[in-house]
Amino acid sequence: MTTLTIPDGSLFGLDNLPYGVFSTPGAAPRVGVRVGDSVVDLARALGDDVFARPTLNPFMEQGHRRWTAVREQITELVSGDVPDGAVHPVGAVTLHLPFRVGDYVDFYASEHHAANLGRLFRPDAAPLMPNWKHLPVGYHGRGGTVVVSGTDIVRPCGQRKAPGEAAPTFGPSRRLDIEAEMGFVVGTGSEQGSPVSCDDFAERVFGAVIVNDWSARDIQSWEYVPLGPFLGKSFATSVSPWVVPLLALEAARVDTPVQDPRPLPYLRESRAWGLDVDMAVEWNGQEVSRPPYREMYWSPAQMLAHMTVNGASTRAGDLYASGTVSGPEKGQRGAFIELTWGGGEPVGVNGEERTFLRDGDEVAISATAPGTAGGRIGFGEVRGRVLPATGAGE
Amino acid sequence: MTTLTIPDGSLFGLDNLPYGVFSTPGAAPRVGVRVGDSVVDLARALGDDVFARPTLNPFMEQGHRRWTAVREQITELVSGDVPDGAVHPVGAVTLHLPFRVGDYVDFYASEHHAANLGRLFRPDAAPLMPNWKHLPVGYHGRGGTVVVSGTDIVRPCGQRKAPGEAAPTFGPSRRLDIEAEMGFVVGTGSEQGSPVSCDDFAERVFGAVIVNDWSARDIQSWEYVPLGPFLGKSFATSVSPWVVPLLALEAARVDTPVQDPRPLPYLRESRAWGLDVDMAVEWNGQEVSRPPYREMYWSPAQMLAHMTVNGASTRAGDLYASGTVSGPEKGQRGAFIELTWGGGEPVGVNGEERTFLRDGDEVAISATAPGTAGGRIGFGEVRGRVLPATGAGE
Structure with a gap:
């Protein structure tokens, strides 16, 4: 023994x-x-x-x-x-990879992130879309390309068109980025036609992981109208190898920020499932950001209630991620496009001015939360290294 | 015997x-x-x-x-x-359901449909987005809610906001619609980092089914910016029970319409995979539309090449659908929102003026194509009946 x-x-x-x-x-x-x-x-x-x-x-x-x-x-x-x-x-x-992924959904639940991306992608419009404070905006991603931490990420190729260019060109993404997120793993599925209420969240969701939703911004910005992101995201999504049970997160449970306007009844929680999780992003070993999960506007219970309110079923292994976690401060932004303001404001990494990811770069995202024993508990990390584009498909 | x-x-x-x-x-x-x-x-x-x-x-x-x-x-x-x-x-x-669905992707490959929906959803802008003729626009749907023909469809609830309303309300969709599509079933998967070329389509894709991509237009039009359709689609997608092997579709293979501008090299086919499939939509037993698949701008081989050009892997059972099949004529439109021009021009069904789906309505979509023996072959049909909303989640 x-x-x-x-x-x-x-x-x-x-x-x-x-x-x-x-x-x-x-x-x-x-x-x-x-x-x-x-x-x-x-x-x-x-x-x-x-x-x-x-x-x-x-x-x-x-x-x-x-x-x-x-x-x-x-x-x-x-x-x-x-x-x-x-x-x-x-x-x-x-x-x-700790679970077989069913459907993968990615939300957009940080007000700071959504407003920053709105300013960057649609500079002439209001930063938040009119629906944003009424529902947790989300979309389906590719379940089959979810990989475990440590898997190398081959730089994706695709169509890119910069604002000044007349036509798109094909080639490796020039604006490869990360998104630091938390992901929630459905444990007990629900039937088609049976919405899951906010208060059933803890009954249904098994646990949480850290997610890096790798994003090719140049591919994304050209392709995403009107049906949303597709190839700019679907090449790979990394998750941490340890699923922290929701049962371990009782001490991390906090209120969400004030939600105004008041959400519709199906989005109201008896007690909010905000989470006091501290995240940290390391770029080639240097910490560049500390996204605070407690700033997220919508809770994971609200995300699940929204995702199923139309009667959509869920299955064990369904993964839904929060969207990029960004706080109000610059050093709390969970994506490089925000951190460097579209590449215009480089950050220093090991003495170099950096904007988007270069081949050979390695990113590690870690997270911790208060534990029930008075100390802290860890989610471990999700780590990935960028390999050069293979050129296949050109 | x-x-x-x-x-x-x-x-x-x-x-x-x-x-x-x-x-x-x-x-x-x-x-x-x-x-x-x-x-x-x-x-x-x-x-x-x-x-x-x-x-x-x-x-x-x-x-x-x-x-x-x-x-x-x-x-x-x-x-x-x-x-x-x-x-x-x-x-x-x-x-x-004939196959276990991996990832489900829905394209938007009919120029007539995309232009019609552009006019209806964005009346003040150009009908086609700038990217539309450069790539087959697509997005991920919910694989877990793909059901076989004959499964009843419970009317989804969700947030709806009409243009004149100050705030969204919650309730059953008032603009429940269909989308007549063809779907393609991946048989042999491909590895992450290994794009599938157009010319490998027949090697990888096992066969085709008819798809009804049920759509709640009021939910969709409120939620879809900026990340695309989500709950307006994810409650159910019906497929026909027979998978017609691609090997049976040699006589149906035709050119796609002229593609101008010329697609980038990865989207060029040695010989096009347009398909001369005749579809028919019956609403409560009365034929209301005959969508012609041969009008589709992008071929299913181009869709597969695009879907994987960023290195995304595929698996047996991945399903990708064409998007609504609509021809140039009014009687060839594959969605009721187009057929009735947003509900403003009702069609006659069994002596009634109809726009969107009522509880109890039944829709059947069938399809046939030329066979290699000189006659025609059938895909069978995808059929579904609308049940009243359950009110759960309200």
Whole structure:
């Protein structure tokens, strides 16, 4: 038997216990829970085959009561002795995409971000569209290109047309960007024709991850009228490997900013699901931004209620992201297009003036929140490196 | 042994052989092929377990060479005697969603439709956006709400704001509409970072279905800026139960309309994949439109090349639809918003003046094309009935 030690101040204490999918040499991917700097093999430790699967989906489908029970089981297990062979150092395992993604939806829930992008993309119009304060604006993205942290990102090619150019040209994106977001993973699906209310959020949503919604701004700005972003986003979306259970986020729950006008009844929460999550963006190892999730105008419960109010069904593994997290200050902006004001105001990165991503650049987004034990818990990070365009398709 | 008889003039002759998933009382859903008015149980007739599955995905994943070989096997089989118990009258089986949907993309490839909607949604601007003739405009829809023909459609609720109203209200859509489209089913997926060229279309795409992309126009027109349609579409998308193999559409292949300006190289086809498919829309049993697919500006091969040119991967079961098929004539428009010009010019249906869908209305969209045997082949139909809003979520 092994006794787990959790380093002082660890972001992965007993009040966190995030789930992931990991593998070790010669063994198939399976579900693990992170405790301190260790990964506990749950199939082995708990003897339950639902954890011997390569995704969290079968476990998530078992529902909220079961999530609570397993969390108690794990707490008991890791407080005592864990069977030999069920504990691996986190540095010795490979982490995989933790869930099979169903539908992927991306919202646009930061007022600061939406107003900044409005000013940049539509300088002659009001920064916010008339609908923005009435509903959480969102759209569907490509579920099949969601990848786990650490996956390299090949610079996308596509049609780009700068304002002064007569016709579009084809080639690698010249304005490759990031979007620092939080993502929410549906655990218990809902039937077609059965909207999920705001207050059912915690019953349905299993947990949260960090999302980097890579964005090719030049492709996006040419293609996006009138049906929205498509190829400017669909080449890759990265998520962090650890799904932090919503059960671990009770101490992070805060009010959302004042919502004026008052939302329609289906968007009202008995108690708001704002989240006091601190995010940080590192560009080639240097911190360039600290987006505050607590500034988000719409809560993830409101996003889920909106997404299903028309009767749309949900499935275990559906992922919906918040949209770029930006605060009111310049150093709190979660996308480089905002941080550098469309490329016009470079930021210093390791002594260089930088605007958009160059080949070889690496971005890591991390996040922490208050835990229920008085300290903080971590989401880990989502990391990705930009590789040169392959030129295929030209 | 049973000898199959194919009625004279059947749209399901030996030059069609579409695949579906069917069940009979007490037996699990499995793959069948339609011949005349019969469904042949392929697992039983060919003794191959890949057809004993509830979706076409495992068979589609086997690739183009295998699709060709199985088509030859089936032709041989149904020309002779078929094992007893492997043949069912089509009226005696239940038809299911034939494939597990991965990502769902909806294009906007009819110039007539895009121009009509431009005039209706943005009366003060040019009907086509500047990008429209440079790329097949498209966006992601909700894969999880794709349903098979015959599934009832509950009228969606949502936020609606008419031009004269000060604020949005919540309630059932008052402008529920259809969109008659063709959909293309990816059979062999492609890797992230590996664009699919136009000329690889037939290697990758397994077949085609009819699509009804139900649309709540009042929800859509309020929500769609700036990120595109979302809840106005995501409540349901219906597909026909038979997937007509691309191998059956050789005689339907025609040129696309002249494309001016000339598309960028990645959108050029050695030989165009326009399709001479005749569609028909019935509203409560009365034909109200005959959309001509051959009028579509962009081909499905160009759509696939565009969708992947940024390196986005594809999977077996990915569905992409053409967008509403509308021809130049009024009687060729594939959506009621166009057919009735925003509701201002009602059409006569069974003696009534009609604009948008009422509860209890039923819409059936059918399609046929030239077959390789000199006659025509059928796609069957996609049918759906509108049920009243449930009021849930209000």
